[in-house]
Amino acid sequence: QQQVKQSPQSLIVQKGGISIINCAYENTAFDYFPWYQQFPGKGPALLIAIRPDVSEKKEGRFTISFNKSAKQFSLHIMDSQPGDSATYFCAASMRDDKIIFGKGTRLHILP
Amino acid sequence: EAGVVQSPRYKIIEKKQPVAFWCNPISGHNTLYWYLQNLGQGPELLIRYENEEAVDDSQLPKDRFSAERLKGVDSTLKIQPAELGDSAVYLCASRGDDNEQFFGPGTRLTVL
Numbered sequence: 460q461q462q463v464k465q466s467p468q469s470l471i472v473q474k475g476g477i478s479i480i481n482c483a484y485e486n487t488a489f490d491y492f493p494w495y496q497q498f499p500g501k502g503p504a505l506l507i508a509i510r511p512d513v514s515e516k517k518e519g520r521f522t523i524s525f526n527k528s529a530k531q532f533s534l535h536i537m538d539s540q541p542g543d544s545a546t547y548f549c550a551a552s553m554r555d556d557k558i559i560f561g562k563g564t565r566l567h568i569l570p
Numbered sequence: 571e572a573g574v575v576q577s578p579r580y581k582i583i584e585k586k587q588p589v590a591f592w593c594n595p596i597s598g599h600n601t602l603y604w605y606l607q608n609l610g611q612g613p614e615l616l617i618r619y620e621n622e623e624a625v626d627d628s629q630l631p632k633d634r635f636s637a638e639r640l641k642g643v644d645s646t647l648k649i650q651p652a653e654l655g656d657s658a659v660y661l662c663a664s665r666g667d668d669n670e671q672f673f674g675p676g677t678r679l680t681v682l
Contacts, residue, residue, distance in 0.1 A: 465612075491669055493669075493670075500675065501675055501676075502574070502661050502663070502673030502674050502675050502676050503613065503661075503673050504672075504673065505670050505671070505672075508669070508670075548612045548613075550612070552669075557615055557618070557626060558613075558615070558671065560612025560613050560614070561612055562610070562611055562612055563610070563611065563612050
């Protein structure tokens with residue numbers, strides 16, 4: 460049973476456009492929702508994270524939108540740049556801090 | 571500040587051979603994780619340590635996998651014997667007092 464479902468699997472966006480990646484979760488006990496960015500040959504790195512007591516969090520060009528009732532959250536990358544080309548993972552965890560990752564979205568920004 | 575260090579970065583072995591991976595977490599991080607990442611997938615937790623104690627090893631295939639974290643700092647993950655299906659990237663991560671996990675670059679294992 461996949462606890463965190465991520466879509467799309469791959470995404471191509473023009474430079475300057477908005478990249479949107481969506482995730483849905485099942486377990487209402489999750490209370491921490493991070494997004495990780497992974498470049499080839501590197502480990503995942505925390506990009507931005509949100510807790511369910513807020514509906515939106517913004518850090519620079521990156522925004523998480525969170526819908527607790529729908530059990531969905533999304534990552535928006537504004538003014539997407541070629542350097543943003545990477546694989547993005549949404550994730551969720553509970554207080555015991557075991558992180559469950561989505562399957563990832565391979566993002567490619569066209570120059 | 572140095573990040574999480576892993577070695578080797580790449581390993582190619584024949585099936586049925588043993589293999590070991592080493593991880594040095596960020597200094598002061600008491601929590602250490604080993605993850606398995608298959609191609610095109612997200613990382614999956616194998617084992618979590620709090621200091622030298624394994625507090626979650628429910629996903630570790632104990633018939634062939636073993637791990638240790640002597641003295642609560644460095645950790646070693648071992649596979650014996652390796653199977654073709656073990657080919658993957660093995661990631662180590664560590665966590666300090668906040669919730670953020672820092673990942674190492676991983677060890678890419680190829681079993682022939």
